Amino acid sequence: MVTVLYPGTFDPITNGHTDIIVRATKLFKRVIVAIAANPGKSPVFSLEQRVRLAQTILGDLTQVEVVQFSELLSKFARSMEAKVIIRGLRAVSDFDYEFQLAGMNRRLAPELETVFLTPAEQYTFLSSSVVREVAALGGDVSAFVHPVVKTALSERFSKNI
Ligand code: ADP
DSSP: OOEEEEEEOOTTOOHHHHHHHHHHHHHOSEEEEEEEOOGGGOOSSOHHHHHHHHHHHHTTOTTEEEEEEOSOHHHHHHHTTOOEEEEEOOSHHHHHHHHHHHHHHHHHOTTOEEEEEOOOGGGTTOOHHHHHHHHHTTOOOTTTSOHHHHHHHHHHHHTTO
16 A cells, blocks of 8 residues: 655645645545644744644545654655655646755655646645735635634734734
């Protein structure tokens, strides 16, 4: 059984991420959504919150497990015995960074393959950072995130007012 990892910051998880996860479950039996601590990105939500939101949203998908990690991705993938890393590609703008990352991971762990999936068209413009910006300025994010994430964003940004 091939175990695949879908790593990311998920700050917060969006419908674009979920779209990629559902696509991955159609290709692989076990999909591990691996949420990176990623302090370098100064996430708006704590690691625990990001994990809890993803667990709530993905709870019905029996093939999916949500975990957190803070070590190097290639090391973590080895420890989980994952052979494949899933990443999402929205547009050409993602390509440079994702290509570099895939190349570096291949140098560090040659047995690991990176597989890119593209989301449904309506999610190609969607990113966690845009969702955070819209929510912070009081915009409606209902079309982009699960209702529990919408509530979490409202609570998080009401503290700024
Ligand atoms: P990271 O900090 O690792 O980029 P993200 O949570 O922003 O973490 O993204 C994780 C992965 O999901 C990346 O491969 C990113 O390109 C992909 N992704 C993010 N948003 C979308 C989306 N709307 N559609 C498809 N893939 C996406």
